[in-house]
Amino acid sequence: MFGLERYRPIVDDWEAFRAALFRPQPATIRANALKTTPEALRRALEALGFALTPAPFDPALFTIDAPPIPPGKTVLHWLGHFYVQEAAAALPVLALAPEPEERVLDLAAAPGGKTTQIAERMGDRGLVVGNDPDGARLQSLLANVYRLGTTAVAVTRQDGRRLSGGRPFDRVLVDAPCTAEGNVRRRAGARRTRSPGEHRRLAALQTALLERGVALARDGGVVVYSTCTFAPEENEAVVDAVVRKAGGAVRIEPLPEGLPGVPGLEAWEGARYVPEMVLTRRIYPHHLDSGGMYIARLRRLAPPPWADRLPPSPGARGAGLERPDPALVRALLDGFRDRFGLPPTALEGLTFFVRGGDVWATRLADVPDGPELVAAGIRLFRLQPGEGKMPSPGPLRNAKPTSFALLHFAQEARANVADVDAEALLALLEGRRIAPPAAAALERGFVALRFRGTVIGLGHLDADGLRSGLPRGRAEDLRAALLEERALHEAP
Known part of the structure; x- marks a missing residue:
């Protein structure tokens, strides 16, 4: 039996709904406002042969019909200029x-699409906590935070139902785990019939997460x-249960127009739900x-009855996060600016923390530290073993x-910028050394690799030549994107 047949009475146009389920879903991307503009991204992708249609409700979203290559396998995606995210x-x-x-x-944040979207809409100013309990999924969250360059994000790993308290949040997103029936166009398994027990089990989790979100x-x-499911048991029923239990402390309000x-x-x-549903x-x-x-938008009016069940805040710097010696920060930043000929204003407005031998740069004035903290902002420097204080003389x-x-x-x-073309970059990404560009005045040591006018990462120059300093996974992804674009240009 077609597992979604139960929704026939509530879908506004059943035939259109059913037809859409069996039609390939077009790719949709979101322009990263921290790196580009929708107009610039559109021009750049159209130059590669993409045809983009902007969404009527958000100029940062584009639908791509019949892309010449997967949009996620382009250099622009690797650079963090956009995120592949379906419109819904x-x-x-x-x-x-x-x-x-x-x-x-963002209480259940992985893989990071909504977390980074929040940071982008905030102009990367404020605090965005992206939390997820799954260690494997956290890696994709971190990868997207780093790729898109969101410095205002702190990533935590904790069961959202028991996320620690502390200073309350202005806004909370509870994008809850669900039966994912809304992903049926991408996952054929989502069409299967779900048992009442499966809906009940997830509804209990969803209710607990929403209660914790309201409490925070x-x-x-x-x-x-x-949620990305159609099941009322996981949608309206969950919201209804929380609103009724709140006893007037929470109200449902309209979504923004458009x-x-x-x-x-x-x-x-x-079952009948509250009229505001x-x-x-x-x-x-x-x-x-x-x-x-x-989607339901709620407004907290007063502490809900369950607010006193929040565990206490773990306290500041409980996970080994510490402010570095100001002299260390000055030395690192001066060395970074001097090495690459950066203006004095480079890296202004950032706060620096040391954790695990690494120096992190973030726009957060203070980081909500604790045992669950995984990362804060972007890793800026790796201190050499045994060098947790001042670096030795020299940049x-x-x-x-x-x-x-x-x-x-x-x-x-x-300064110390090596401009490389596609062939030279491919050689570097394959682990080979190349001769440094003849026109570049490069000193031995750290070099900025620049491709198509954009600095893409770290290189090293020594007596044997220039080599890549990009992490292996990032290097492999960039190599794949270059080869995809080359094949596109060489196609008849």
């Missing part, structure tokens, strides 16, 4: 509507609950030629800048 998945953050300088929590918000704060979808359900299989939104695949999504002698430091903070480099 972008809506919860638009409903959250974060503002610069706010404190925002400030009075007057916004909490957005979203977002697509149809009103939430007033009732399902004999019609203010929530259901997005079906045929609405956006995308996946499915459910960066005992500290190694990361490739992400160069990618995100050294685009104005004027």
Whole structure:
């Protein structure tokens, strides 16, 4: 049996819904406002042969019909100029509507699409905590935070149902784990019939996460609950249970104007929900030629009855995070600027922390540290073993800048920059040494690799030649993107 047949009575256009489920889903991308503009991204991708159609509700989103190569296998994607994100998945953050300088929590954040979208809409100013309990999924979250260059994100690993308290958040996103029926166009297994027990088990988890999200918000704060499933048991029923249990401490409010979808359900299989449930939104695949999504926007008015169950804050710097000696920071930054000919204003406005022998750069004035903290901002330097204090004389002698430091903070480099073409870059990415560019005045040691006018990462120059300092995984991904684009240009 077609597992989604149970939703026929509540879908606004069943035939259009069913037809969309069996139609290939177009690719959708989100321009990264921290790196580019929608207009510049569109021009750059169109030059590669892509045809982009902007979304009517968000100029940063584009649909790509019949892309010549997968958009995620382009150099622009590798550089962090965009994120591949289906249109429906972008809506919860638009409903959250974060503002610069706010404190925002993404309670179930991996793989990072919504976390980075929040940071982008905040102009990378404020605090974004991206939390997820799954260590494997956290790696994709971290990779996207680093690739897109979001310095205002702190990544934590904790069960969201027990996330520690502390200073409350202005906005909380609870994008809850679910049966993922809205992903049916990308995962055929999502069409299978779900058992009542499966819905109940997930609903219990979702309710606990939403309760924790409300408890972590400030009075007057916004909490957005979203899933990518069609099941009322995991959507309206969860919101209804939390609102009723809150006893007036939480209300449902309308989503921002202009977002697509149809009103939430007033009732399902004999259960009636609070009247305000019609203010929530259901997005079906045929609405956006995308996946499915459910979104509810809540406002916390007062502490809910369960707020006193929050565990205490773990306290500052409980995970080995510490402010470095100001002299160390000055020496590192001066060495970085001098080595690459950067202006004195480079790296201004950042705060620096040391953890695990690494120096991190973030725009956070203070980091919500604790045992669950995984990362804060972007790793800027790796201190050499045994060199946790001052580096030895000479620029960066005992500290190694990361490739992400160069990618995100050294685009104005004027010294020790090696410009490489595609052939030279491929050789470097394959682990070979090359002769340094003849026109470049390079000193031995750290070098900024520049390709097509963009600094892409770290290189090393010694008596044997120039070699890449990019991490292996990043080097492999860039090599694959270069080969994809080469094949595209060579196609008849």
